[in-house]
Amino acid sequence: xxxxxKIIFKMILKCDLSSYFAASYxxxxxxxxxxxxxxxxxCIRCQHxxxxxLRREGMRQYGECLHSCPSGYxxxxxxxxNRCSRxxxxxxxxxxxxxxxxxxKTGFYSHRGRCFRGCPPGFAALEELMECVEGCEVGQxxxxxxxxxxxxxxxxxxxxxxxxxxxxxxPAKDTIQCPTIAESRRCKMAVRHCPGGRRxxxxxxxxxxxxxxxxxxxxQHSIFLATDKTSQ
Numbered sequence: 001x002x003x004x005x006k007i008i009f010k011m012i013l014k015c016d017l018s019s020y021f022a023a024s025y026x027x028x029x030x031x032x033x034x035x036x037x038x039x040x041x042x043c044i045r046c047q048h049x050x051x052x053x054l055r056r057e058g059m060r061q062y063g064e065c066l067h068s069c070p071s072g073y074x075x076x077x078x079x080x081x082n083r084c085s086r087x088x089x090x091x092x093x094x095x096x097x098x099x100x101x102x103x104x105k106t107g108f109y110s111h112r113g114r115c116f117r118g119c120p121p122g123f124a125a126l127e128e129l130m131e132c133v134e135g136c137e138v139g140q141x142x143x144x145x146x147x148x149x150x151x152x153x154x155x156x157x158x159x160x161x162x163x164x165x166x167x168x169x170x171p172a173k174d175t176i177q178c179p180t181i182a183e184s185r186r187c188k189m190a191v192r193h194c195p196g197g198r199r200x201x202x203x204x205x206x207x208x209x210x211x212x213x214x215x216x217x218x219x220q221h222s223i224f225l226a227t228d229k230t231s232q
């Protein structure tokens with residue numbers, strides 16, 4: 001009698017669960033993957049390895065059993081029941097745990113489990129992966145060098161002075177460019193004319209022109225004196 005009673009109880013329980021699994025309140029079975037389910041609340045308990053997710057639609061909420069959690073949630077496995085827990089990281093699309101993001105939303109870069117609009121100092125953006133990796137690190141600028149032109153520090157009015165800095169740490173990827181390590185600017189020569197040096201061609205032409213003007217003036221003056229004596 002006890003054996004027959006036990007069999008009947010199992011059959012009733014099986015039929016009851018079958019009715020839950022067969023329940024459908026829309027285009028898709030609401031009780032798919034459930035161990036227990038209700039018309040109002042959907043899944044209450046999930047089958048082994050599935051994740052329980054509480055979906056909210058307006059004022060209504062109901063349980064679902066999923067193989068993987070939706071965007072913004074991660075799967076938390078517990079002895080009682082596996083659940084979908086919300087990522088607590090801002091602008092995170094999927095996460096490994098509550099405080100570590102594995103994929104950020106569109107337009108954000110992933111860096112050490114967080115999401116950023118732009119990479120922190122010292123890191124460069126990999127656009128294809130939307131991740132921040134170690135960038136090119138450079139040292140401090142040196143002092144400006146001596147003002148020179150054509151390897152000379154005199155003989156010209158204007159020249160160029162240069163300063164440099166060294167690469168302290170190479171970037172993680174060869175595709176990442178380093179900042180400029182040398183720059184120049186216009187400067188005024190401290191010494192315009194080189195001591196003992198030849199005058200520039202421009203200066204010679206200027207003096208020659210002045211000399212010609214003096215000679216022409218003297219010649220005209222001589223002609224004027226000769227004409228004046230003749231008239232007397």
